Amino acid sequence: MKIELKKSGQHNRHKDVAAAVVWTTSGSLVSAGDDHRVLQWNETLDDASELINLKEEWYPTSVAVGPNPKRSQGDVFAIAFDDGKFRLMAQTGRIEKTVEAHTGAITTLRWSADGQSILTAGEDGLMKVWSRAGMLRTVLAQSAQPVYGAAWSPCGSRAIHTAGKHVAVVSLKATAKAETWKAHDGVVLCVDWGAASNLIVSGGEDGRYKVWDAFGRLLYASTPDLYPITSCRWSPTGDAFAVGGYNSVRLCDRAGWSYAVDKPATGSVYEVQWSHDGTRLAGACASGDVLLGQLVMRSVSSPRYVVTQTGPATLIARSIAANTDEELDFREPIVKMVLRFGHLVVTTATQCVVYAEDNWLSPSTIMLKAPAVAVTLGRSHIALADKTDTITVYTYDGKTASTIKPPHAQSDRFSATSIAVADDTVAIIDHRDAKAVRVYDTQSGKEMGKPLVHSVEISTILLDQGGASLDRCLAFVDKNRDLCIVQVRRSQRRAEKIATMVSDAMWHDDHHMLATLQEAKLQLWFYPACAFVDQDMLSFTKQGVVTGGDLGKAPYLTSFSGNTCSVRRADGASMTFSVPPQVAVLQSHTSRNAWEDAIRLCRFIKEDALWACLAVIATKAKELNAAEIAYAAVNAIDKVEFLQLVKSIPTAEGRKAELAVFSGQIEEAATTLLQAGLIYRLVDMYIRLFDWDKALDVAIKHKTHVDTVLASRQRYLEGLGQRESKAKFVQYSQSVEVDWDDIQLKIQQALEAEKQRPGATPYV
Amino acid sequence: MSYRDLRNFTEMLRTLEFPRLVSIDNFRQPNFPLVAEILIWIIRRIDATATIPTDVEDETDRVLFVKAVAQFMATKLHLRLNTKRLYEADGHAVKELIKATSLLYNALKSQNEEAPQGGESGPPVTLSDFNLTSKIGELKVRAGAGVPAFMDEYEKLEAELAKTYETYIEKFRNISYLEQELEQHNRTEQDKLEETEQQLKRMQARLRDEEMRMMRGSDETFGLGGDMDHSDEETDSDADLETEPRGVATYGSMRGGMDSDEGSDLSDSFGDIDDDDDDDDLGGLGDDLDDDQSDLSDDAF
Known part of the structure; x- marks a missing residue:
């Protein structure tokens, strides 16, 4: 510059x-x-x-x-x-x-x-x-x-x-x-x-x-x-x-x-x-x-091209491999230029011009109603915030996908870090309350649910580009520099803090992989969504990158695509590091449900990080056999045993609920069981979670297994050497007779009944 | 005092290359030494030979100093300075000082402006002016403007310049030759010195060895003499080998000593700069102007 x-x-x-x-x-x-x-x-x-x-x-x-x-x-x-x-x-x-x-x-x-x-x-x-x-x-x-x-x-x-x-x-x-x-x-x-x-x-x-x-x-x-x-x-x-x-x-x-x-x-x-x-x-x-x-001399680069502004209204796109120059002229002075996801987006006062990296001759031109103040790119969309406090989402061929007018928006506070766009979701930091993020649908421009509210102000938001729509992950860094991720398209949005002291973060251009800069170290997260499936695997699936020396104070990420990740140091030096390619391959296998291939790849690479990724992805996809193999490979015996137990459950709903409990989504598990009418499983689940009140409520509501709850509670208190303190339990223990043999019989009956349900077979 | 005066005054001092950096906050408190330093510097710039009392330690000296300065300004620059305000040495003094500095500043500014203007005069000639008729017309215009008259003078000056340049080149060549000669002489002298020193060392070592041999001589058997000599020579050469590096080491350390001395000098002077950065010292004025001159060169770092 x-x-x-x-x-x-x-x-x-x-x-x-x-x-x-x-x-x-x-x-x-x-x-x-x-x-x-x-x-x-x-x-x-x-x-x-x-x-x-x-x-x-x-x-x-x-x-x-x-x-x-x-x-x-x-x-x-x-x-x-x-x-x-x-x-x-x-x-x-x-x-x-x-x-x-x-x-x-x-x-x-x-x-x-x-x-x-x-x-x-x-x-x-x-x-x-x-x-x-x-x-x-x-x-x-x-x-x-x-x-x-x-x-x-x-x-x-x-x-x-x-x-x-x-x-x-x-x-x-x-x-x-x-x-x-x-x-x-x-x-x-x-x-x-x-x-x-x-x-x-x-x-x-x-x-x-x-x-x-x-x-x-x-x-x-x-x-x-x-x-x-x-x-x-x-x-x-x-x-x-x-x-x-x-x-x-x-x-x-x-x-x-x-x-x-x-x-x-x-x-x-x-x-x-x-x-x-x-x-x-x-x-x-x-x-x-x-x-x-x-x-002038502003420059943006991708793995294949370097685009440099040579005059107020001229750009030169240089191909790195062929060393050929392409001169691009504009009618007005260039205001912004962004190059990512294989596209160059240039804005002037009245136009937004979009070039595909291979086709510099025929750009698509979008006429702007007002000058653009911030441009953010996604894999297939451009989000453009303008002076009229509006965000318009375009596709790369220049068609308008939607128009979003966030409440309380101030055009001068839009920046590339406060807007994130993906194939299906647009996220914007609220301008009146920086603790809130508003989430919109890319196609309709409608707000999805209430704003996501965090406990402290949010400074940067990012959306992952790959993966299924339901798993769309928003990563945000708050003012305490904590990095949290949340699946924004789920009805239950649970923000999981996965890292602290994060100065910058960036999603991979194609896959569900995250790069973070923590205390001047570059860290790669091969599958951050495992925070929603199995928190224990989080430490297995991250990997520090050997940067060969300090990255200095306040470095930031400039790109993360393919097999490379680039960091700009505080002294201006740009450093590029290689990213292990196997994770991307694994993710493409699992997205095709090619579990055999995935396992073969892991056996070949023999790395815990990769096995852990597979374990989590397979568990999430309810592919229990693959998950069992993967967990065994990372010596998580407890999880292998648990998976074997899940496999023995005859009904699909039962298995689903058990896996939901595994990943901490109790409410989801409860709804699943309730819908399937598996009341004993629901009661049993609450008992195992020591959520006595809920267990009793469910049992009373469905007039069954009340004695089971009471008996279990009694045994639990005896084990702890404590007396009953909950009024509801005191009241019911007086009216309901507790007989362990009778209870065992009832449980057997309930399990038998489950086995007899149509289509009930253990997992194979 | 006002913000604008302080701002403009410090800016003028920067442009006039006053050897210190003067902070915008330096005159919030009375600071007579700094005011005196600036006044002396202004006077020296106007007239390097002017005699001004530089002692401003006590009250009477200061009064004398201010009087002398005011008189100088009045006679040389026709500037009336308010002596009372100068003596106060705060923001009000800046108002007086600015009268003098702005005189110098404006002179410098107008000088700078004239230089590029001189270069710009005359119509620009471009390649497209190959049209003869227009060229002739142009020449006529030029003739009307009296360009040839200046042309003569220009050529004369150019010839003069060429001559002066020649003598300059000659003198420059001479001086660089002489400098080279001197350097070479110094180098040979140094080499000689080193050589004699080394010789001396070698001789000392040999003497010491001989002494040792003489002391050991009584214990040695006769038959081993030849071998002894041989081994002696070996040890001798060993000693040489040893002394040589030692000699180098001495030399090295001598130079190292000089180096380190220089280094400490440097670091001292850097220390001075650091001190100068302090506000208190910014206003401080050495007793001796020569001292200030050396400070000046330090600041140039």
Whole structure:
């Protein structure tokens, strides 16, 4: 990635320091300077027109653009001045309101994402929140030192500000305590909180810029530059940020390492601002110059192609094997490009163009109603979130599959990590409550069931691509970095936590396999769904990958397909590791019900991990013979014995229920037995689970085996040396006679009756 | 004091290459040594020979210093500085300082602007200008603009430049030759020194061996003499082998010592830089300007 920077001409630029730049809602660039002018620049930065002429004694320090309540009248500019006032001005220059906000200069002014509030910070050490009409809401922070930088959190419920060498995160709720930490060795001059990345970047007079997560954990610290870092800003896409210093503009990856640095001779860059689509960057410089940069040399790759952006509207797709180039031209500047699942998806302001990897000549083109803010790919679908807070799902041939309008959605908070799409399911993190995930059907666009609610905020969601629809697995990483998986298309959604300290995770492109990065180690999960079948096998079916050295701080996964898995390290190095191919082969055998082949493969490979996978898959498919062989191979004798017991059960329902109990799905087992009318089995199941109340309830309801429950309970209490404490049992033990011989007889009768049922044979 | 003044002032100091980094928060508290350092530096930039008292330890010295500075600014730059504010050495002093620095800053800025403008003058000639009629027309326009008049001057200057360049090349060649000679001389001298040292060592070892032999001589039987000699030679050469590496080791360690000395010097100076990073030291001013000069070079690291 690179930025092609352009400097404003000598004649147009500000006569004195340019203090602030801002992008208007319509996408044009506006700058304000100490020469008391607010300039609007054209696309190419050749020409500037004076938008507002400020009074002689007004020195602007910061400018933000907010929505106008009356949309027809254009934007509202909130301009902060060095005398501590800020003014709300219309595009025509008319002053709507003057607010005396701070003593001393206002250093930063930021409009909230929803456009309802304004954040100001000043030299007096205060940070205040104002309504969009300029009424004071709260004084958020008071510090002894001047506040040079401040920013909203992505959800707008918190704000971060600098104070000397420290930064502090303050909540808008009065009860929450501020979190303060020392960020730099020099005064901190700028800070920004990425809406899409939810990461914080700060820059200080020590010449370093640092990346923090939302809890203030340091993710990256740069090597010191000779001069202070004066500005920093996250790209709206969340995958990069820009840093401005003395004579320098640097473009960095979200992990912190630097993509490119440009050295315009313009003095300190006091502010950098990304355009709304994240493809252009503007800067305000001490020399009075305004900078405009175009993002180029973005690159995406698949195992077969590398696609690189060479100009604003041109791409080159290079085949890795044949080393041939294919040039792709677009009518408008490229906003986003994604390459996965054999397809390249490119969006511009009005179009979404889809190429199949082998067919660069005839792409399918989708006309967009609004600019896209996030693109997520699945194996056969594209989910595209746009400015109108809508997600549209397309197939790769350009047909609309469905349109989803999630409630409370805010377009600027959509990102590739908050949307997941698979053949049959679309999942979206709720924007009002980040603990909830909404699940939709890909084809109909209807929400399936209630939102899935987790105990803490969810940061990333992923859907697996292979496998049956009913087994569709959603993996999510929450803010405590715990990885949970849940089968979203089941009526009973049970989230199973399978790993902790997960910094990133990715499903395999074709199979039910998961790669995770845990404490800088790459871990492969050959069949994570065994958490729903047999938890004990989870540790057998995972495998750490020997990475040959540390992966460093905050690495992330870039691809996981075929037999390879790629990781991007924090220092920018990309590392590719091989993935054992046998798991994919095993999964393709079992999906065809070729159990003999699967067993032969396992015997050939002779690995516990593979046997464990087979054991779980076979158990799930109720293929008991294969499961028995597989469990025997991993020395799980208890499970082999259990399976033999299950095989001896004469009815299919009985076996099904027993296997459901095995995988912890008690309710499913109970329903199965109840539907089949196997009351004794149900009572017996509850007794074995020591769920006495339910056992008794069932027995009473069906007026049978009440004595069995009572007798078993009695024996259980005697064994523990305790007395009966449940009132219901006391009551029934008085009225019902308990005779063990009689009970044994009844049980025999019940089992006999089961054997006599039509079609009842033990499992073969 | 105001945020904007501090921001612009620190920016100007950066652009004018003031040897320290000045923090935006340096003038929140009175900081006379830093103000004095900046003033001295400004004056030295304007007039390297100016005599200004540099002692600012106690009150009377400071008053004298501020007076001298104000007088200098008034006479040389026609700038009226408020001495009271300068003495306060806080944000108000910045307002005074900025008057002087902005003078230098604007001069530098306009100088930078002129340079590219000079290069841009004249209509651009492109390959498509091969149309003769348009070319003739163009020439006429040029003749009208008086280009040939400058052409003469340009050629004269070019010739002069070529001559100067030639002498420069000659001098440069001479100096590099001499430098090479000197280096070679130093190297041979060093080699010689090493050789004599080694010889000395070898001689010492031989003497020691001889002494040992003489001491052992009484115990040895006569008949083994020849063998003895042989073995002696062996031991001798062994000793040589031993001393040689030892000699190298000594030499190595000597150099190593020098290296380590240099290393510690370096690390010391890095330590200095680290100290300089502290806010307290940022404002600190050495008594001696020469000291500051050395600080300057340290900062260049």
